[in-house]
Amino acid sequence: MGYRLRETGVPGTMERCPAIGPIPKTRRATMIDQNKACAFTGYQDFNEDAMVEHLSEIIKIKTIANRDESLIDYVPYGVLRDYLEKTYPLVHQNCERVIIAKASMLYRWPGNGKSGKKPMLLMAHQDVVPVTPGTEGDWKYPAFDGVVADGHVWGRGAIDMKNMLCAEFEAMEYLMQKGFVPDRDIYLALGHDEECGGTGAMAVAKYMADQGIELDFVMDEGGEPAHGEEHGASDVLVASIALFEKGYCDIHMIANSAGGHSSQPKPGEPSALAKVAKAILAVEANPLPTSLPIAFEKFYRALGPHLDDPQMRAICTDLPNRRDELIAILEKTPQGNATVRTTTAVTQAWGSPAPNILPQKATASVNFRLNPRDTIESLMEHVRNAIGDDSIQLIPFEAREASKVSPTDSPAFALIEETIHEFYPEMVVAPGGVFGGTDSRKFEDICPNIYKFSPFFDTSVYGSTMHATNERISIVDLVRGARFLIRLLEKAAS
Known part of the structure; x- marks a missing residue:
């Protein structure tokens, strides 16, 4: 149903955990297995092992947030850019890229214009919060080693939100390998300081506004699929698509x-x-x-x-x-x-x-x-x-101020809902809101439809590790998230 925030004790950082909502939590003898509930079997040739390796390497790059801009180390952001260029060559051959506000990035994948639809925007952020001093030894595996073990990728950013960044590049590279040409422009915005206020995303939004770009819809973090028991509905799976953020x-x-x-x-x-x-x-x-x-x-x-x-x-x-x-x-x-x-x-x-x-x-x-x-x-x-x-x-x-509330009767909301149901036919899709903040609110002036949804179950399963110790994502969930984005892009731009 969104997120709640609490201080981590590290100046300038916040801990964001899934808000279970006010409905009493319940327990059933056997929790629904989301893996068995998933009905989608497409893209079998997707290279899962390569994606796991890519996220592992991205986690190793210490793009650490800091509220004091003078203390931000921008060198790792350059390292990340170089790694993305090397790892996703087709994306960088077919897309235009602009670096904004020192380290934020905006990619444009030009469409053929056949549909006449306005562009869409996917989002992620490059920065991660630091490890709380004194807790380094509490990690099962070092926070910035990107260890792959126990069926998971471990490390800071695994679910907030280098997983999303990696999945977006994987989806675009995969579609380009297949010769896919979108029928509308697709933008990808990657802020560099979301954890500390989002000045990078603000600059990206201003750049797009100055270019006269109007967006059909934006999709960013905020809601996620979860087991229904987290919301007091133990017999279903629930996907919350957040429509707004509190002020x-x-x-x-x-x-x-x-x-x-x-x-x-x-x-x-x-x-x-x-x-x-x-x-x-x-x-x-x-x-x-x-x-x-x-x-x-x-x-x-x-x-x-x-x-x-x-x-x-x-x-x-x-x-x-x-x-x-x-x-x-x-x-x-x-x-x-x-x-x-x-x-x-x-x-x-x-x-x-x-x-x-x-x-x-x-x-x-x-x-x-x-x-x-x-x-x-x-x-x-x-x-x-x-x-x-x-x-x-x-x-x-x-x-x-509180953000505007995006509608649920738009084609974009229907698109996200339909894609969710292709993966989980019985999942309850429930609109919601976010108690904290994301970069996506910066784009309100150029987009009426801003939806906050990250297609990863582990955002809720391992929510207590977000901004905390032993952050991780399961390999199964990581790969499924990439497949979700491939399907979403196919449906949105063809």
């Missing part, structure tokens, strides 16, 4: 006072820190109103008939009539609360530099993740009203 805003609440020595506080006058503490309590006591975004409502409507819990099944099969009942249940859990409202999280506070000094200035930082119904402006108004103290300064930073 983001940090607000600094700042109070001032005279300060002085802590041995002589002024009677009856609260310190700056006390003023901020009062503001914190007011904000926490006044959460923003609930609402169920249409993307999440569609998720529950799709999954409703398959839910294990009778109450949830009855409610979700009668939406939107019982929307208020669903919201009342969801807001009781952390993931559910994040689904139905803009969340409020007090994360940091600063006062004086020493325990015996009354602060002249105190600050608290509150993080908000915006649902589509709220805006930065309405959020600021809500916080001001909740605090009720004009002496408290409110300063927003790192603010972005």
Whole structure:
């Protein structure tokens, strides 16, 4: 149903894990085997061993993200470019490539124009988060050795998201080997700093806009196939195609006072820190109103008939009539609360530099993740009203609105859904949303249809290793993801 984020303890990095959603998790005696459920048998001549070797080598290239641009080592990005050129010669013979913002890349595979369709864009990012210092020895195999063992490829980026990068190149190279010529332009955008804000993707989107390029659809990470038990529906497999991303805003609440020595506080006058503490309590006591975004409502409507819990099944099969009942249940859990409202999280506070000094200035930082119904402006108004103290300064930073919600009645959504069903005929396709952020939101100005779907089961199976220890992907899942992209490109551009 999307992703939730948590800090890793490494400055500038986040841990992104699959959000299991607010529906109670269930367990069945035998979990559905996604390998047996897969019905697709095409592309038997696809070179699986070569792809495994290629991902292994790509993982070895340390394209590590850093929020401080001055500390980014750009040399590995050049090494990766050289490796891609050597490994995928047809892609580099048939595609135009532009390097943007030092290390981000945009490929264009020219179509023959016969269909008259607008171009499509596939996405991935080159960068990976660092290994948390002190945890290197916890890895079964070194994080940047790209070890192939136990039926898996191990290492940082195996599921976030060098697997997708590798699969996209494999799919394009395979189709070119077969003489395939797309009937529309196909673009591939590879950001270099998605883990730290996505300035590269932003520059790519601006470049495309300046060129007058309008896209039919974008496909990036965000949703994925998963076992239904992760969503409280143990008898089915579920594919979530995310339609939007929540917004983001940090607000600094700042109070001032005279300060002085802590041995002589002024009677009856609260310190700056006390003023901020009062503001914190007011904000926490006044959460923003609930609402169920249409993307999440569609998720529950799709999954409703398959839910294990009778109450949830009855409610979700009668939406939107019982929307208020669903919201009342969801807001009781952390993931559910994040689904139905803009969340409020007090994360940091600063006062004086020493325990015996009354602060002249105190600050608290509150993080908000915006649902589509709220805006930065309405959020600021809500916080001001909740605090009720004009002496408290409110300063927003790192603010972005929630993304637009992509439609489910577009040919592009139908294309992704149809391709999923070619691989898994019985899989429930459920629209959803993303609690965190991806590079794809940068392309809203040139594309109305942005879908966040990564065709790898292991994104959910090994989600706890993403940005953590022992990140890996099974060889079976890796290869199947490449075959999915081959089929998607065939259907989209022929």
